[in-house]
Amino acid sequence: MSQDEAPVALDIEQLSVVFDTPDGPLSAVNDFALEIRRGECVGVVGESGAGKSQSFLAVMGLLAANARVSGQARLGTEPLIGRSIAELNQFRGVKLSMIFQDPMTSLTPHMTVGEQIAESIIHHLKISADAARARALALLEQVQVTDAPRRLDQYPHELSGGMRQRVMIAIALACDPEVLIADEPTTALDVTIQAQILALLAKLKRERGMAMALITHDLGVVAGIADRVAVMYAGRVVELGTVHEVLKAPKHPYTAALLASMPRIDDTGTGPLPAIGGQPPNPRRLPPGCAFGPRCERVDETCRAARPALTGHERRVACHHPLERP
């Protein structure tokens, strides 16, 4: 079965997130829409403040108390937005799991690795402590933790950053989730360990047929394991397509400029990088029209006057003057 025919595992529509702050409302995510099919990995790319994490924290029901969420998110047929914590807990950690950037602060320091993995298994699957421990061991082996039997009784501080992230992944996988959200899972790791963790995530996705959202600021990270890519800027998706379409033939000037400005390990050039001028916009003072306009080489009056809508079906772009490739 090709991915196009695979059932939609996570369907997000018109999702918006607004934070109430002492300085007034702050709009973090606008009209976010994405569907992720079984067995598919979608990379969600953007810089700090682009709204990529907030979108998925909203889906998980994990936003700060001052957040207001509107729109829809469905796990299979189950709606997620607006559900109570008790209702969400039937899905979270079971069918819908998330791993975070910092594997140290995401683990409980006073519980052993085995206890933390087993906790979720016992709670959700109602099996015995012994059975849960056996399953925890099997999970550690699946995520390629070395010396797994000994690790069960170790505490997080005894593990390296890479090992902690593997433990986080084991916890997320404990109840066989349908959807895994990985929020910058390798950003805190060394480049060699990053490659190992990404290879592991790619393998798990393949073997388990999970749907995966991979949130990252690094276009190189998505190139290795994503099937499709959504590029976000200033709280909105500005481009969506297959990983080949977006990275090899970007249509949005922001995506193209970001790709061009990244120094590449396989680039022998020594001259100045084609940097993007200016700063990402302050969400409180978004320019009228296109948010990328002030930094864009193709900007004109149309762009300053009206914000471009995200158009297209499978291949989408939000730009009045998208790049055309032969």
Add this chain to the structure above:
Amino acid sequence: MTDPLLELRDLRVWFPIGDGLFRAKRNLRAVDGIDLRVAPGEALGIVGESGCGKSTLARAILRLVRTSGGQVVWLGKPIEGWSTSRVRPLRRDMQIVFQDPLASLDPRMTVGEIVAEPLRVHARDLSRAERRERVIDILARVGLPADVVNRYPHEFSGGQCQRIGIARAMVLRPKLLVCDEPVSALDVSIQAQIVNLLQDLKRDFGMTILFVSHNLAVVRRLCDRVLVLYLGKPMELASTDLLYSQPRHPYTQGLLAAVPVPDPDLQPQRLGGALGGELPSPMAPPSGCVFRTRCAHAVAACAAAAPRLQSVETGHEVACDRWREISASGAVA
């Protein structure tokens, strides 16, 4: 090579670690035997994984940490054992830019005061007006308007704070600028701006740069030569061209292969070739070659003796006894 600006001879930085009240102190060898000559005007990259000793090495050169052995030679003079007051005038010529742009700026000082502070310490004869002129001049050079002098660091973005940090380091026109992961905390679109700025400053002021970074792509763009460190020891030292096109050390090859490229035709295969294992504990480094526990080419002899840097060709040294048998694979064009 012309007379070096800076020379390191068997430099060592060992940190004594107390295991407990009754156990003997042991040493963590953060930097363990580095020999290096840095020419004036050169940009030298220092790369490796976290814990390889690259920041400690940079700080030891600036005497921000105490060295345990070997020598730092500055303009032909060994400065080991010099008192703080004797070293202070040298600091005028050696400045540093830190990783975290906001945390490295005093939040209670205005940008003008921050950038003027090195002048107040090292150029005390300047009048107030001259000082102000120098500050505004260097701010303009790093791309900041004069009116920022009365504002505070929290009013600026990460990229702008890093420009302020660079202005503070550059205001004395140092001979050596040490950059410790200067773009790691910045957004992707801002990194390129700062890399370009450092390139411009190097060209315009003929400054020598020590660029400490885990980002091998940025190092390729900016540096003339690269030193690869692993557990405090040198693995490979080569011109940038040779290091990236013909990496000789298996560790260098593994590091380069691990760097993702934003190309879906190349990257999935690259992931398959990632270096396995993790950095061993620096408290108990492997005998012989410290890299051998992760090396696909290791043989019994590698456990016996630590290889020293040996010359492959002019401008290319590698600390591996088996380099002749290992192809220069892992090259990245």
